[in-house]
Amino acid sequence: MRGGAFACRDGLLPPPHHDSGWDTMHLRDLPHPDPGVPDVRTGGAFLRWLCRRQLGGQLKALAWGLVNIGAIAASPLPVGLAVQAVVDRDGGRLLLAGGLILALGALIAAGDTMLHRAAVTNWITAVARMQQLLARKTTELGSVMTRRVAAGEIVTVSTGDLEKIGWFVEALSRFAAAALVTIGVSVALAFYQPELGILVAVAVPVLALAVLPLLPPATRRADAQREKAGQATELASDTVAGLRVLRGIGGEELFLGRYRSASQEVRKAAVRSARMWALISALQVLLPGLLLIAVVSYGARLALDGTIAVGDLVTLYSAVTFLLFPLRRFEEIAQAYSFAKPSAKRTARVLAQHRPAGGRTEDQATTPTGALHDPVSGLTAPAGRLTAVVCGDPDAAGRLAERLGGHPPQAGEDAGDGAGLSVVLGGAPLDDLPRDTARRAVLVQDKDPMLLSGTLGELLDVPASGRVGATDALAAAQCGDVLTALAQASVDDSGDPMHTYITERGRSLSGGQRQRLALARSLVTDPEVLVLDEPTSAVDAHTEARIADGLRTIRSGRTTVVFTSSPLLLDRAEQVVFLQEGKAVATAGHRELLCSHPAYRAVVTRETDPEPALSTGQIEETA
Template sequence: MQIQDLPYPDPGVPDARSGPRFLWWLGRNQLGGQLKSLAWGLLHFVSVSSLPFCVGLAVQAVVDRSGGRLALTGVLMVICGIGIAVGDTFLHRAAVTNWITAAARVQQLLARKAALLGSGLTRRVAAGEVVAVSTGDVEKIGWFVEAASRFTAAALTVVVVCVGLLVYQPALGVVVAVGLPVLALAVLPLLPRATRRADAQREKAGRATELASDTVAGLRVLRGIGGEELFLDRYRRASQEVRHAAVRSARMWALISAIQVLLPGLLLIAVVWHGVHLARQGRIEVGELVTVYSAVMVLTYPLRHFEEIAMAYSFSRPSAQRAARVLSLERTTDAGGSRAADAPTGDLHDPATGLLAPAGRLTAVVCGDPDAAGRLAERLGGHPAEPGPSVLLGGVPLDELPLDSARTAVLVQDKDPVLLSGTLRDLLDVPASADVRAEAALAAAQCGDVLDALVQGALDAGDPLDARITERGRSLSGGQRQRLALARSLITDPEVLVLDEPTSAVDSHTEARIAQGVRELRTGRTTVVFTSSPLLLDRADRVALVHEGEVVAVGVHRELVRSEPRYRAVVTRETEDEAAAPGTRHGRAAPRGPLDDEAGPRGPLEEIEESA
């Protein structure tokens, strides 16, 4: 696999049983790139390690006054130089390719898993951890995968040089052959402690990052309650903990690096001392002493890769463990599907709760527990949080449909939709039936003032669709973001559209217009709206009350307000005792304050119904 061939047609099925198994699986799936890197690494390291032998031969040729051997040695040094240059160039190329392709494979696997799990991913794994795995952890995993082949080449070179020294000069070769394994293994006892300190640093850094992202996301609220300094102090303390942990980790790695410098120096001293002693006895030639001395000096270069592989594994192992934990997550239902890819049509029915949304009708669902409403909305879209009977669309279980077909048939917009940065045209460029134009969707979602605000914020945008939206739409109010997300959902024009509190952040007048616009635009299509707003409920063809996990009442809004105390308690914000009291003036809604800078107070239910 070359970089220009990315992305992978199929990244494969990972072995996610553990971090080391995942790393091993990655290495096996890049065997061609690993062997290529190993071959170029051997050429480079062997060429570097051959130079001492050439130097020793040259010195001995000068001592023996042999011009022919000196010229031959010069030719050999030129060949070694070419091997060093060629090997280093293509080793770097192969190593970078292995790094990038390994990281790309992991990112594709994570993206595929995120697409498979949908919103269920963030319910089972913290969003900060998902971001950490897909960014920093991917780089560390790629580092170890590409470093493994270079380490193997360095280790083989060390073995070849030791064998060569034993054959070339046994008396000094034994000292080198015994000393080098000691150098390579001397730092092993320190690695567990270094790994623990590195893990502690990453854990503290992760907590600090989550705290920072949460603070930034809630900055508007923090300013409103005067909590900026409090959270800033918390982040200061967290960042100082990260700094202290980083210093402790750096001290350990500095100690390991110092040992890697000290021990080769001691070995070099031992070789020189023993070699000089042998030379004075006449047991070795001067050229042989120079050769062994130079070989020990040069071997410190491949030996540095022993330290690098130890660091790479220490940093990549927890990263691979986190990636494996995410990749091991499975949907609560089968995503492969056993039926044809064509999406069915018809009524949407949930056997678990008894909820029925007739085809082509606008159905409103009232649920006293917002979290339960969110779980039910996800369930209707084929993303159940826990195992259970499958939702039926036209009598066909969504579990038996291929995941792409199920998502094409049923679209769920949750209560906190995300707007990606880019132009408004990019935001609305989504897979759609082409039956709903962008202008119609924006009008139904009452986005006129949003378009004006975007154009005013981007002076170079003549067309509102060319106006840019900042990251997550932070420059817009909550109601504006909500309406743009609703327009995006309307453009897709799915067979079934499930909306979870689509107007919770807009004022009453805008909400009334949105209710009418959605009803008109979705005529003939199945729409399910989770809401407790009387304005939306009054526009619905059918209203279902879900209580304690099952549908307990079905009807139209005005009938349920008069006849169902539990429904009235949710919609009017009364307690069930007040709603059921004989003297209670049924149908009176408690006023709701503004939810953002757009929202206004809501009046009594009679006034709302009159305005509707």
């Protein structure tokens, strides 16, 4: 594996302000100090940008390619000279021919070694650049990325697509060298032996272009194969993630059957694609072979007639045989481009996702404080208070939570009348803040938080203000039973739950335990504004009540926004905002809204029809 094992360490670099294309990278220079700002308008534009960024490396590979292929192309001359020297019994010319062959052999070996080194370096540096760009984009968007781009597509881009684009970057310099040498050889043949040279000069471009009509259907078949492979990957990922639930309802065989069916579709698509590429390869062997037969037959008759010498015939035969070698490069670049173009299109689509909080206010170093206001929904969370938000549409609540974190709607998403408006924190639009400042200010925990593999101590070792310790955060999130379970599972003799390893995505824990650990991690971070989306949906009522009390205590003096419809959390909130159709329609206390707002009461109590206003005693009982 030439470059797939390269580990990217980028992701936190600021956006660069220049785009030099003359960089000549070496492997010791990786990762790139500046991966650049890609042109993501189209897949072709992204490929052109990628090649410009390492133009120096491409020119270096081209130079070594000319040395290698040029030496191969020149080999027929000393071979023909040697044959003619044998025919003429000229020992001096035979020694000269042998010396030339040895010199060309040395050039071929050196050129091939250095060409391979330069081309593979281009491959690795291009893949490393794309890995850094994807890492930076992932860091910028966070969990929002998988909501805007399908998980299967992200996996396809970060694995197979980078490989195919890297292949095109690697093959480009070899193709350019082969094309230049082929033109030179064809012109030289036309002057050397006009009768045969003109035939070869005309036939070679025809042979090179003969497979072009087959490339579009081959590309379509390859695209269909990759699309089906991406769907199968996404289906497999979803099945593995939900395997515990599927086993609980006895549905694992059903989903495994679906994956088997999807994998068979991938196999059939791969076979159809391979057949087309096999046909292209066969034509690339058949047509040059026919040309070679025609040249040898015609040249043999010229030699018998005495028009050309035997050595000249051998030179022509060797030159035509050499031309079969560049044709392989034409086939390679055509196949590489047909694979790289859709891969570049997908990569550009992922990299085009953005969060316009790169920082129009570069001098804003301190974290802003004050009320959090969303002009789109009209929601205002006062500074230092616990605000609960009730929204009957969970998807709308999730989109609003993203927007509060500085992730505005993308193109094509419904932004309503507030398109282009930014969430404001203490009078400062989040879009105008540098990304790091905005992240220190507002932290959003979605309803399905991710727990990375590692020990509990590593899980809680996150950038934080230092005001809230891990012990206090775990206590506020009611993680006592989780700590007990982790202590019992500790692999060392200390019994310290902080040393206990948590598996990927926290699959060794229950849903409620994962949710509480994620809440504790958010509390340790202690941002100026903490946005929680259904943080207690997987816990029982008694635990939820204690979490509500702990949350209000530990976040005292900090702004907290909780999206929930739980009466236990709502009753402990300092204010409740009720949203309908994405707009804030009522702001008051929980009990006041229960009494005065039938629609609010219907959402919170899960009523199907509005009922008359509740009495004070009924409100106490409901709360």
